[in-house]
Amino acid sequence: MATQFPYTYYSCPCINPTDSTLPEQDDTFDPSSPRAAFSLYPLEHLLYCTECHQVRCPRCTAEEVVCWYCPSCLFEVPSSTVRSEGNQCTRSCYNCPQCTAPLAVNPLDPPESTSETLTGPFILTCPYCTWSSLDIDLKFDKPNNITGQLSGSKRPEPSTPVDTPDPDLSRASSPKPDPKTRDEVFTALNAFYKNQITHDVDAPGHAFAEQAFSSPHSISRLLNLYSTGKKLKRQRPKPMSEALTPADGLVLFDPESELDTIKRTAAGGWEGTLGGDKAAINTEARFVDDARPVASLLRTKRAKRCRACRTLLSRPEPKISTTRYKIRVVAGSNVPRVGLRPLGAKARATAVSGLGGLGAEVPSLKPLLPSHFVLTLTNPLFDAVKVTLATARDTTGPVKARVTILCPAFEVGANTDVWDEALARDGGGGSQGGGGVPEAGKVWERGRNWVGVVVEVVPAGDAVRGEVLEIAVFVRVEYEAGGDLDGAGKREVGFCNPIWSSG
Amino acid sequence: MSTRTTASRKVAKGEYIETDSGNKVSRRANISGTANITLGGKTVIMADVHLRGDLTRTSSSSSKPGADGKPSTSISIGRCTVVSTGTVVKPPMRMSRGVFTFYPLKIGDNVFIGPNCHIQAASISSHVHIGAHAVLQPFVMVRENVKILPHSVVPAGMIIPPNSVVAGRPARIVGEVGEGWGVVVPGGGGEGWVEGGDLRELVRSIR
Numbered sequence: 233m234a235t236q237f238p239y240t241y242y243s244c245p246c247i248n249p250t251d252s253t254l255p256e257q258d259d260t261f262d263p264s265s266p267r268a269a270f271s272l273y274p275l276e277h278l279l280y281c282t283e284c285h286q287v288r289c290p291r292c293t294a295e296e297v298v299c300w301y302c303p304s305c306l307f308e309v310p311s312s313t314v315r316s317e318g319n320q321c322t323r324s325c326y327n328c329p330q331c332t333a334p335l336a337v338n339p340l341d342p343p344e345s346t347s348e349t350l351t352g353p354f355i356l357t358c359p360y361c362t363w364s365s366l367d368i369d370l371k372f373d374k375p376n377n378i379t380g381q382l383s384g385s386k387r388p389e390p391s392t393p394v395d396t397p398d399p400d401l402s403r404a405s406s407p408k409p410d411p412k413t414r415d416e417v418f419t420a421l422n423a424f425y426k427n428q429i430t431h432d433v434d435a436p437g438h439a440f441a442e443q444a445f446s447s448p449h450s451i452s453r454l455l456n457l458y459s460t461g462k463k464l465k466r467q468r469p470k471p472m473s474e475a476l477t478p479a480d481g482l483v484l485f486d487p488e489s490e491l492d493t494i495k496r497t498a499a500g501g502w503e504g505t506l507g508g509d510k511a512a513i514n515t516e517a518r519f520v521d522d523a524r525p526v527a528s529l530l531r532t533k534r535a536k537r538c539r540a541c542r543t544l545l546s547r548p549e550p551k552i553s554t555t556r557y558k559i560r561v562v563a564g565s566n567v568p569r570v571g572l573r574p575l576g577a578k579a580r581a582t583a584v585s586g587l588g589g590l591g592a593e594v595p596s597l598k599p600l601l602p603s604h605f606v607l608t609l610t611n612p613l614f615d616a617v618k619v620t621l622a623t624a625r626d627t628t629g630p631v632k633a634r635v636t637i638l639c640p641a642f643e644v645g646a647n648t649d650v651w652d653e654a655l656a657r658d659g660g661g662g663s664q665g666g667g668g669v670p671e672a673g674k675v676w677e678r679g680r681n682w683v684g685v686v687v688e689v690v691p692a693g694d695a696v697r698g699e700v701l702e703i704a705v706f707v708r709v710e711y712e713a714g715g716d717l718d719g720a721g722k723r724e725v726g727f728c729n730p731i732w733s734s735g
Numbered sequence: 736m737s738t739r740t741t742a743s744r745k746v747a748k749g750e751y752i753e754t755d756s757g758n759k760v761s762r763r764a765n766i767s768g769t770a771n772i773t774l775g776g777k778t779v780i781m782a783d784v785h786l787r788g789d790l791t792r793t794s795s796s797s798s799k800p801g802a803d804g805k806p807s808t809s810i811s812i813g814r815c816t817v818v819s820t821g822t823v824v825k826p827p828m829r830m831s832r833g834v835f836t837f838y839p840l841k842i843g844d845n846v847f848i849g850p851n852c853h854i855q856a857a858s859i860s861s862h863v864h865i866g867a868h869a870v871l872q873p874f875v876m877v878r879e880n881v882k883i884l885p886h887s888v889v890p891a892g893m894i895i896p897p898n899s900v901v902a903g904r905p906a907r908i909v910g911e912v913g914e915g916w917g918v919v920v921p922g923g924g925g926e927g928w929v930e931g932g933d934l935r936e937l938v939r940s941i942r
């Protein structure tokens with residue numbers, strides 16, 4: 233995800249494997265280790281389990297689908313339809329086989345004046361590239377229910393209600409029989425073998441008349457076959473016949489078509505073939521001319537539970553039109569937020585430079601020269617917390633630097649009376665400190681529910697140019713919840729707080 | 736609408752002209768058809784932004800915009816929305832039955848539009864964050880809580896469902912924003928706003 237500098241990733245407790253077969257991890261957290269990448273997330277992607285008192289990342293939550301919907305028409309699709317029709321929109325939502333942009337339904341001949349009503353035939357056109365369904369000789373009678381019309385046009389009979397295409401627009405129709413799509417072959421085969429089974433069962437004298445293949449009877453029969461005790465002396469079931477004709481779903485290897493394919497590839501070159509990602513969404517097509525529009529894939533709204541204790545962490549409203557949640561416990565309102573900015577740069581300047589995202593205000597580190605940054609911790613809890621910070625003296629990763637937190641232990645006030653501070657802040661009365669020279673053991677600045685401390689960074693002499701320095705900061709939060717059920721608690725959160733280095 | 740009258744007391748030589756409802760419009764912004772543009776309050780229009788309010792809906796009978804004397808809204812922008820430098824906001828246009836027609840463009844609250852974007856969407860809902868250099872082609876509809884990554888080109892007519900992250904040329908849905916999208920704990924150190932959250936703090940910091 234394109235993130236602005238400086239960014240902060242928060243580590244989920246799953247970063248420390250509980251698997252005892254793995255070698256014991258030492259406490260130093262290495263943000264550049266391959267394992268770390270799976271447990272570091274931006275704060276907005278983390279939930280919080282109030283039972284386990286721990287941050288829960290997408291790896292540590294179990295998901296349940298609340299509803300399915302089409303991202304293009306935003307209609308909900310019942311799960312029964314999803315099961316029968318597959319994970320795609322059955323209305324008129326299609327994506328371009330060339331570039332994935334959503335296709336628009338347009339009349340082939342746009343009416344000249346406002347008086348004319350829209351008449352067919354209609355085509356699917358891509359608003360982004362030049363693809364249109366005319367490229368594959370597809371036209372539609374009606375502008376709606378494209379899926380229904382498309383499945384109709386897939387039938388081998390050419391006498392579909394689709395209009396006869398203009399001779400100059402249509403491709404020279406191939407003399408070979410209509411190749412069936414993979415879906416059609418599957419349907420035919422499926423029907424054929426289902427039929428075989430029922431025939432088999434209906435056959436007189438069949439030993440296991442009421443069985444289906446996956447029934448317990450089949451299993452008992454299999455078990456009987458392998459049991460050594462008694463030999464089965466029963467009438468053998470009639471052997472099933474295999475698919476023999478194309479109507480059964482048999483697809484024969486056709487050397488002609490293979491030759492044809494080779495010729496087309498030789499003539500058309502790479503341009504004529506579908507590239508990797510396009511072929512992935514259009515599994516049946518090899519050439520550009522064969523690519524069919526792709527039905528929009530459905531998306532879901534999902535509820536999330538803690539994997540450890542099954543507590544519901546988030547549950548969205550099932551309606552598509554609303555983005556509200558019934559339950560949502562995000563990490564952001566339970567663990568302190570960490571920010572970093574260069575010392576001297578005003579908070580506001582950072583905010584505004586973040587706007588541009590141009591990197592103009594990104595601090596650059598000079599080898600062997602100490603740079604100072606302000607690490608801010610914002611407390612979202614309604615109780616004051618004691619915070620202890622720790623960091624490895626030398627960073628790992630591409631940029632080597634010595635990092636010192638000048639004031640590693642302090643208290644952060646409770647998150648109360650939001651509006652008092654909001655009103656006070658305009659006059660600059662919200663914070664104290666923030667002047668003078670950074671001093672060891674002293675909090676740099678302090679607000680109602682936040683504290684800023686100075687971090688000194690000295691890059692090594694051989695610091696790599698244009699690389700990003702990531703600082704792992706270990707944050708330990710102690711809080712006393714007076715009268716609360718939880719009592720006093722301690723929480724530990726690891727953070728990773730990178731800054732830029734241009735050497 | 737809350738009115739912040741503190742602005743009128745300010746020295747009038749800043750970068751921004753602040754209106755009674757707290758909108759901050761850069762003196763270097765380029766705004767055409769002011770009568771057809773509404774700003775919801777506490778909204779920032781930065782320098783070199785071009786708002787094409789002059790492109791209003793034209794009916795087949797009257798070719799002049801607002802010929803009936805009543806100006807029709809062509810661009811409406813909600814509250815606490817930030818339009819960054821160099822962005823062009825233009826109502827979408829369609830050639831329909833031989834006539835060019837402009838349709839109104841609606842932008843919601845707490846929308847952040849990065850620098851040098853080209854916006855011709857039909858609507859952008861609230862809590863949307865658009866990265867720099869993004870292009871929203873005509874009649875794009877962006878629903879709530881969407882993040883559009885920088886340099887994306889959202890193809891014409893695309894509907895971006897709520898809570899999604901889109902990127903690419905053409906843009907496609909590449910992920911979902913987290914449950915914590917836009918959730919921010921008010922605090923210090925200029926951290927009073929996040930992408931997709933309430934942009935009041937950000938608007939306040941721009942001056």
Ligand SMILES: [Zn+2]
Nearest residue numbers: 244246289292
């Ligand atoms: Zn985890």
Ligand SMILES: [Zn+2]
Nearest residue numbers: 302305321325
């Ligand atoms: Zn759909």
Ligand SMILES: [Zn+2]
Nearest residue numbers: 328331358361
């Ligand atoms: Zn396309």
Ligand SMILES: [Zn+2]
Nearest residue numbers: 281284538541
């Ligand atoms: Zn739990």
